[in-house]
Amino acid sequence: MTDYAFLTDAVGDDRVSVDEYARDEHAGDWGTHPEDEVRPDAVVWPTTTEEVSAILAGAHERGIPVTPYAAGTGLEGNAVPAHEGISLDTTRMNEILDVRPEDLQVDVQPGVLGSAVDEAAAEHGLTFPPLPSSGDISTVGGMIATDASGMQAVKYGVVGDWVLDLEAVLADGTVISAGSEAVKSSAGYNLKDLIVGSEGTLAVVTRATLQLAGRPQQIRGGRAVFETFEDAAGAIADAIQSGVDVAKIELLGSFAAEVANEYVGTDLPDAPMVFVEFHADHGVDEEIDFCRAVFADYDPLSFEMAADEEMAELWELRREMAYALDDYREHLRPLHPGDVTVPISAFPTIVREAREVAEDRDLPMACYGHAGDGNLHYEILVDPDDEEMVARGEDAYERIVEKAIELGGTATGEHGVGLGKRQFMNREHGRDSVAVMRSIKDALDPDGILNPGKIFPDESE
Amino acid sequence: MTDYAFLTDAVGDDRVSVDEYARDEHAGDWGTHPEDEVRPDAVVWPTTTEEVSAILAGAHERGIPVTPYAAGTGLEGNAVPAHEGISLDTTRMNEILDVRPEDLQVDVQPGVLGSAVDEAAAEHGLTFPPLPSSGDISTVGGMIATDASGMQAVKYGVVGDWVLDLEAVLADGTVISAGSEAVKSSAGYNLKDLIVGSEGTLAVVTRATLQLAGRPQQIRGGRAVFETFEDAAGAIADAIQSGVDVAKIELLGSFAAEVANEYVGTDLPDAPMVFVEFHADHGVDEEIDFCRAVFADYDPLSFEMAADEEMAELWELRREMAYALDDYREHLRPLHPGDVTVPISAFPTIVREAREVAEDRDLPMACYGHAGDGNLHYEILVDPDDEEMVARGEDAYERIVEKAIELGGTATGEHGVGLGKRQFMNREHGRDSVAVMRSIKDALDPDGILNPGKIFPDESE
Numbered sequence: 001m002t003d004y005a006f007l008t009d010a011v012g013d014d015r016v017s018v019d020e021y022a023r024d025e026h027a028g029d030w031g032t033h034p035e036d037e038v039r040p041d042a043v044v045w046p047t048t049t050e051e052v053s054a055i056l057a058g059a060h061e062r063g064i065p066v067t068p069y070a071a072g073t074g075l076e077g078n079a080v081p082a083h084e085g086i087s088l089d090t091t092r093m094n095e096i097l098d099v100r101p102e103d104l105q106v107d108v109q110p111g112v113l114g115s116a117v118d119e120a121a122a123e124h125g126l127t128f129p130p131l132p133s134s135g136d137i138s139t140v141g142g143m144i145a146t147d148a149s150g151m152q153a154v155k156y157g158v159v160g161d162w163v164l165d166l167e168a169v170l171a172d173g174t175v176i177s178a179g180s181e182a183v184k185s186s187a188g189y190n191l192k193d194l195i196v197g198s199e200g201t202l203a204v205v206t207r208a209t210l211q212l213a214g215r216p217q218q219i220r221g222g223r224a225v226f227e228t229f230e231d232a233a234g235a236i237a238d239a240i241q242s243g244v245d246v247a248k249i250e251l252l253g254s255f256a257a258e259v260a261n262e263y264v265g266t267d268l269p270d271a272p273m274v275f276v277e278f279h280a281d282h283g284v285d286e287e288i289d290f291c292r293a294v295f296a297d298y299d300p301l302s303f304e305m306a307a308d309e310e311m312a313e314l315w316e317l318r319r320e321m322a323y324a325l326d327d328y329r330e331h332l333r334p335l336h337p338g339d340v341t342v343p344i345s346a347f348p349t350i351v352r353e354a355r356e357v358a359e360d361r362d363l364p365m366a367c368y369g370h371a372g373d374g375n376l377h378y379e380i381l382v383d384p385d386d387e388e389m390v391a392r393g394e395d396a397y398e399r400i401v402e403k404a405i406e407l408g409g410t411a412t413g414e415h416g417v418g419l420g421k422r423q424f425m426n427r428e429h430g431r432d433s434v435a436v437m438r439s440i441k442d443a444l445d446p447d448g449i450l451n452p453g454k455i456f457p458d459e460s461e
Numbered sequence: 462m463t464d465y466a467f468l469t470d471a472v473g474d475d476r477v478s479v480d481e482y483a484r485d486e487h488a489g490d491w492g493t494h495p496e497d498e499v500r501p502d503a504v505v506w507p508t509t510t511e512e513v514s515a516i517l518a519g520a521h522e523r524g525i526p527v528t529p530y531a532a533g534t535g536l537e538g539n540a541v542p543a544h545e546g547i548s549l550d551t552t553r554m555n556e557i558l559d560v561r562p563e564d565l566q567v568d569v570q571p572g573v574l575g576s577a578v579d580e581a582a583a584e585h586g587l588t589f590p591p592l593p594s595s596g597d598i599s600t601v602g603g604m605i606a607t608d609a610s611g612m613q614a615v616k617y618g619v620v621g622d623w624v625l626d627l628e629a630v631l632a633d634g635t636v637i638s639a640g641s642e643a644v645k646s647s648a649g650y651n652l653k654d655l656i657v658g659s660e661g662t663l664a665v666v667t668r669a670t671l672q673l674a675g676r677p678q679q680i681r682g683g684r685a686v687f688e689t690f691e692d693a694a695g696a697i698a699d700a701i702q703s704g705v706d707v708a709k710i711e712l713l714g715s716f717a718a719e720v721a722n723e724y725v726g727t728d729l730p731d732a733p734m735v736f737v738e739f740h741a742d743h744g745v746d747e748e749i750d751f752c753r754a755v756f757a758d759y760d761p762l763s764f765e766m767a768a769d770e771e772m773a774e775l776w777e778l779r780r781e782m783a784y785a786l787d788d789y790r791e792h793l794r795p796l797h798p799g800d801v802t803v804p805i806s807a808f809p810t811i812v813r814e815a816r817e818v819a820e821d822r823d824l825p826m827a828c829y830g831h832a833g834d835g836n837l838h839y840e841i842l843v844d845p846d847d848e849e850m851v852a853r854g855e856d857a858y859e860r861i862v863e864k865a866i867e868l869g870g871t872a873t874g875e876h877g878v879g880l881g882k883r884q885f886m887n888r889e890h891g892r893d894s895v896a897v898m899r900s901i902k903d904a905l906d907p908d909g910i911l912n913p914g915k916i917f918p919d920e921s922e
Binding site: 100101102103104105146147148149153157158160161170174175176177178180181182183184185186187188189190191193194196197198202213214237240241242243245280281282283286287290341342343344345373374375408409410411412413414415416417421424425428429430432433434436437439440441442443444455 | 561562563564565566607608609610614619621622631635636637638639641642643644645646647648649650651652654655657658659663674675698701702703704706741742743744747748751802803804805806834835836869870871872873874875876877878882885886889890891893894895897898900901902903904905916
C-alpha cells in the first residue's frame, strides 16, 4: 500500500482525501462512461505553485502517477486517471492574480473559471475572446491543457493563441516559465505552445498570463434557415472563403433542429439552421449585408438579424440544443461525443458523409458545431444495453473520425486526445511524428509520472 | 579530411560545392561581421525532401554538422556555421506547390521568397499578411526558422501564426509531419510551433502549408509627427491599448528622422514620426478618425492620412530610412543590429531608456521598429577601428537587451537567437527553462548534428 502521507506534508490535512466520495468524483469526466472510469487512490487540492512542486517532487520520488484534474468537463477522458495514483485537483488555485489593462493582459491561476476571467476583463472594457461555450463551468487550466476553443474561434482563434506566458511545474517538481509577456518573441524553443494542449502530460500549469482584447462596440446576429444540410454547409464554407468577418457561425443539423424545436415549442421548420454573430466597432451592418449576399446563393428560407434581446431570441434554439438533446435521449446515450475538424472546403463533405454514416447504420445522430472553423460535433445516440447497436455506433464513430483525417483534418479539434482519440494518432500524424512526441515526453518526464496513459496510442496500434 | 562524396551521391555533381566562393558566401549573414564568420567545408543545394533526407542521413552517420542556410538575411548569425561542416542551402527548393484558394491555403517549399507567396496569393485575391519587410529577398524557410514577423504583426500576428502544417526532416533523415490543414487541432503535442522558431536546430523544414487571408478592400495610411519621442511612443501605446485597429504602426526616432530627412531632402522637422496604415473592408475612415482622436492627446505637429500614391508619399521617409542610414554611416557600422520587444505599456520606457543608454555613452543610435507590438529596433553605430568606442557600444547593447528583459520583454522579437542573443537566454527564460529546451534538442538530435552552437548559451553563462 502506497503511503500518501507526503501529500499531507505538502499541503496540510484538509486538502488531501482518500475517501470514496472524492475518489469517485475524480474518476470520470463528461465523456467517460462509468464502466471505463478509474478511481485515483488519493485526491489533493494544492493552492500554490510551491505546493504543486512539493506534490510532484514527492510523487516523482515514489514513482506515483499524478493526473491533473480541474472541472471534469473534458470529453475524452483527459483528466481521468488511467493508472490510479494521485488526482491533482487545481480548482482551489482559482485566483485572478493581476489585471493589467494597459497591456491587455491578465495573470491567473489555473483553476479559475473562464467566465471569471472574462468578468474581470469586463471591468476594464476588455474581454477574453476564445472562451469556450463551457466557460462558466470549466477552468483556464483545463482549456490550456486541451488547447480548447469556442464559438468565437472563427474570428479570434483558440485558447492557445491567447496564452502569452506560463508558469508550470515539471514531473520532478522543477518550476519553469514558458513564453513571454511581450506579444511576440523568437527567443528559443516555443515551450509555451508545447505545454498548451499537452493535457498535463508534460507539466502542470500553475499560472498563466492571458492576452485580452477590447470589447466590440457593435454586436449583431441572428439565424438563417436552409432547405438542405448541403445548402447550409455550402453557405458557411462560402462565407469563410469570401472573407465574411463573422465572430460566430454555428450549424445545427435538421435532426438537432427538430429536437430543439420540439423542446422549445417553436413553429420553425425542422430544417438546418445557421446561427451567426458579428462583432465590430463600426460598420456592422455592411458586414451583415455582405453575409446576406453570400448566403443568398444558397436560397435560405429565412435570414433574420437583430441586436440585443431580439438577437438572443433568434439564437434560442442553438442555446437550448444541449438541453433538448438531453431531454430527447431518454434511455439513449451519446457514444463518445466529441469533434473533428477539417479544412473549410471539406466541411460540406464531412457533414454529408457523417450523416450518411449514421443513416446507413440506422443511428440517430445530432450534428452541430463551430462550422466556420470546419469543426463538426457529432453525437451518435445508442442504447447502452443494446450491444449490437453500440457496436454499430462504434463503427460509425470510427468511420467519421477516419474520414475527417482522410480529408486533411484532425481527429480532435478542441477536446484533446485523452483516452478517447489515442487510437487515431498514428493515422493522423504518422508513426514517426508520434515517435517524436513520445521522445519529448520521455525527455521531460522520463519516469512517466504525469498523466500516464494519455495521448499516445498503444504500441500495437 | 572528411569525405563529402556522400553529398554527390545524394544530389548529383552540380549541386555540391567545396569551392572558396560558395563557402565564403555561406559564412555570414546581414548581422555578422567578417571576423566572426566561419566557412562551411561544403555547400549543398537540395531540391527535394528525399535529397534533404539523404543529406542528413549521411551527415548523421558521419557525425558532420549541418547548418541550414537560405537567403542569408538573418541578423543574429542564425544560418552561419558555428562548426564548419555542411551548409544546406534551401534556396533551390523554391516551388509553390499548390494554391488552394477554397481553403485560403498554399503549400510551398522552404526556399520560396515571401513575396512570391504573396504574388501567388494575389492571383486569387488573397494575401500572406505576416510577410516581413525583407519578404522580397528572404525565404519562407528562413521566416519559419526564426518565427519572423513584419510591420503587419500588430494586426495579423507573426509568421508562425500563419503556418498550419509542416513537413520536416529530422537529424537522422527521418521525414515527419507537424500540424494540420485543419485550422484548429488539439491532437497531441504541438510539434509545428516547436519547429517554428527553432532555427534549424531540431529539423529542416521541407514543405509548409501556409494560411492566407482576403486582401483588404480599403487601405489608407500616413504619417503623424510629434514633438518628443515620449509623445510618439505614448500615442502608439495609447492607440494599442484603446483598440485602434491598425495594420502597421511604425516609429522613427528623431535621429533616424534627421538622417532620412537629409537623405531624401524633405523640409519636414527632424522630429519623431509615426507611420500608420489601416486595412478594412469598409469603414476605414471611422478607424482613422478614432486614431486621430487618440493621437490628439499627444498634440501631434501633424497628422496626415491618404490613399494610394499619396499614402506612399507620406511613408517615404520610413521606406528610405534603411538607405539613409547606410549612406550616413560612412566609416561607422551598426553594432549587432536587432530588436527587443516589450509589453506595450513598457514601450515608452524602453525607448526612453535606450536613448539614454546611447546618449550617456555618446553613441549615435537609430531607433525604429514595429512599435504596435512593443518592438524596438536599435542600431548603435560605432567605428570598428575604435576599440574603445566598440566597447562602449557593446556595453550599450547589453544594457538595452537586459532592460527589455527586466521590463518583462524578450531579447529578440523577430530575428531569433542564433549566435548573437545566446548570452541572454538564461536571463530571459531562467536556467531551468533553457535546460528543458536543451533536453528537447538532445531528444530530437542526440548527436548534435543540426545547426550546432546556436540558441543555447555556453554552459558557463
